[in-house]
Amino acid sequence: MDIGTIIAGLLTLAILSFLYRDNPVYKFAEYLLVGVSIGYALVIAWKSAMMDLLLTPLFGQGDWSLVLPLMLGLMMFGRFHAKTNFISRIPLAVLIGSGAGAAVPAMLGPRILTQVSGSVVPLVGNNGLPDWSGIVVLVGVLSTLAYFFFSREHRGPLGVASRIGTWFLMIFFGTTFGYTVMSRMSTFIGRAEFLLTDFLHLTR
Amino acid sequence: MKKLESRHWAFLGLAVVVVATMLLNFEPKLDISPEAKRMHSFIDSLPAGSIVMVSFDHEASALPEIKPLALAFLRHAFSKGHRLVGIALMAEGTAVGYRLMDQAAAEYNKRYGVDYAFLGFQPQIIAAILSMGESIKQTFPRDYSGHEYDSLPMLREIRKLSDISAVVSIADGNLATHWIEYGRARFNVTVAAFVTAVMVTSYDPYVSSGQLRAMVGGLRGAAEYEKLIGIGGAGRRAMLAQAASHLYVLALILVGNVIYFASRARKGRG
Numbered sequence: 470m471d472i473g474t475i476i477a478g479l480l481t482l483a484i485l486s487f488l489y490r491d492n493p494v495y496k497f498a499e500y501l502l503v504g505v506s507i508g509y510a511l512v513i514a515w516k517s518a519m520m521d522l523l524l525t526p527l528f529g530q531g532d533w534s535l536v537l538p539l540m541l542g543l544m545m546f547g548r549f550h551a552k553t554n555f556i557s558r559i560p561l562a563v564l565i566g567s568g569a570g571a572a573v574p575a576m577l578g579p580r581i582l583t584q585v586s587g588s589v590v591p592l593v594g595n596n597g598l599p600d601w602s603g604i605v606v607l608v609g610v611l612s613t614l615a616y617f618f619f620s621r622e623h624r625g626p627l628g629v630a631s632r633i634g635t636w637f638l639m640i641f642f643g644t645t646f647g648y649t650v651m652s653r654m655s656t657f658i659g660r661a662e663f664l665l666t667d668f669l670h671l672t673r
Numbered sequence: 674m675k676k677l678e679s680r681h682w683a684f685l686g687l688a689v690v691v692v693a694t695m696l697l698n699f700e701p702k703l704d705i706s707p708e709a710k711r712m713h714s715f716i717d718s719l720p721a722g723s724i725v726m727v728s729f730d731h732e733a734s735a736l737p738e739i740k741p742l743a744l745a746f747l748r749h750a751f752s753k754g755h756r757l758v759g760i761a762l763m764a765e766g767t768a769v770g771y772r773l774m775d776q777a778a779a780e781y782n783k784r785y786g787v788d789y790a791f792l793g794f795q796p797q798i799i800a801a802i803l804s805m806g807e808s809i810k811q812t813f814p815r816d817y818s819g820h821e822y823d824s825l826p827m828l829r830e831i832r833k834l835s836d837i838s839a840v841v842s843i844a845d846g847n848l849a850t851h852w853i854e855y856g857r858a859r860f861n862v863t864v865a866a867f868v869t870a871v872m873v874t875s876y877d878p879y880v881s882s883g884q885l886r887a888m889v890g891g892l893r894g895a896a897e898y899e900k901l902i903g904i905g906g907a908g909r910r911a912m913l914a915q916a917a918s919h920l921y922v923l924a925l926i927l928v929g930n931v932i933y934f935a936s937r938a939r940k941g942r943g
Contacts (some may be wrong), residue, residue, distance in 0.1 A: 517813075588881075653871075655735070672696060
């Protein structure tokens with residue numbers, strides 16, 4: 470067994486020990502996880518972004534167009550002192566402005582317009598019989614929207630529609646919770662398989 | 674020593690159920706869902722030699738679900754002769770993606786730089802996708818191992834996202850939506866996704882509207898995909914444990930409710 474598997478096995482057991490109660494062994498494993506994750510992300514980001522996209526092309530290949538992003542990046546550090554805090558507003562403005570500019574059309578198109586057109590489906594199939602899935606989609610969309618319509622009191626037809634919408638929401642939450650349980654179980658099963666197979670060699 | 678509480682017994686019971694079913698080493702019967710068939714047909718439908726970008730958009734904590742999903746897809750893609758370009762839009766996905774691609778490539782005798790390449794990580798997801806739409810070489814001047822972009826033969830014919838046949842996002846969060854909102858909407862690239870079970874309901878509407886070409890989710894999805902491509906894997910091995918653990922949770926919910934209503938009735942009488 471290699472040293473990596475032994476360390477991974479011991480750390481898995483250390484994390485699982487929390488299920489009994491909080492303890493120093495768990496704390497050690499938890500801090501190690503946080504530290505290693507941040508350290509790894511920093512190193513990867515430094516190499517991929519800072520070195521490959523900025524410092525090497527700028528100082529190694531003389532691409533002086535990168536001076537501007539470098540300056541904007543350095544201005545961000547103004548936030549660390551009250552007197553220079555205002556300097557950081559310039560790169561933040563660039564970041565927010567460009568981010569919003571890119572995001573607004575992307576949100577409107579794929580997230581709203583295409584999804585709305587995707588929910589417009591024929592209610593009658595090619596064989597002349599009702600298409601029940603299309604009807605469920607229509608009722609689900611309209612009743613859920615009715616639930617989130619707060620400009621009028623939920624009474625009469627609007628009240629009925631919003632109550633139906635509540636049922637659709639509950640079914641959605643239930644499905645999502647079911648999938649969440651499945652996901653968490655999968656995580657535990659994955660670690661159990663690692664412990665039984667690679668660490669303890671009890672299964673193949 | 675601390676006295677064991679009810680939650681300790683619940684955890685212990687789950688551990689017993691999972692370990693016992695895994696030691697049985699038995700694979701239950703598995704029906705293939707339309708979602709898994711759809712993804713399989715999509716990958717099959719791409720002509721051999723197609724360039725597919727695999728984006729490892731996940732954290733290391735999702736590995737128990739992500740690894741079987743990713744390996745099933747990579748094995749299928751390599752077996753069909755597709756050429757794969759790996760990237761990571763989350764830092765922790767970088768090492769995982771590199772190792773998984775290397776593992777699957779070795780199984781099919783694929784050569785690095787000719788049949789597959791791994792470009793590594795870029796921060797700022799949206800900026801990275803938009804930048805790849807203009808030039809992948811400018812976004813990743815070097816691959817993960819430090820090779821110059823143009824030094825790898827397969828990368829010379831890939832200039833931007835529109836040269837890619839499809840992007841497959843392997844995600845444990847909402848990063849695949851960025852591929853839909855920026856990659857597909859702006860550069861018309863086909864997007865498919867392998868996701869953790871917890872994300873399935875978030876992506877289902879995108880599959881229904883056709884924005885996500887296909888989606889496979891969770892360990893169950895991995896098991897179905899493994900069956901479709903005719904190989905064994907962690908997904909299929911885990912199915913009995915998964916089914917047993919779900920039954921165990923259902924039993925706990927039932928018992929909890931019975932105890933609750935019984936105690937309420939007793940209080941009412943008292």
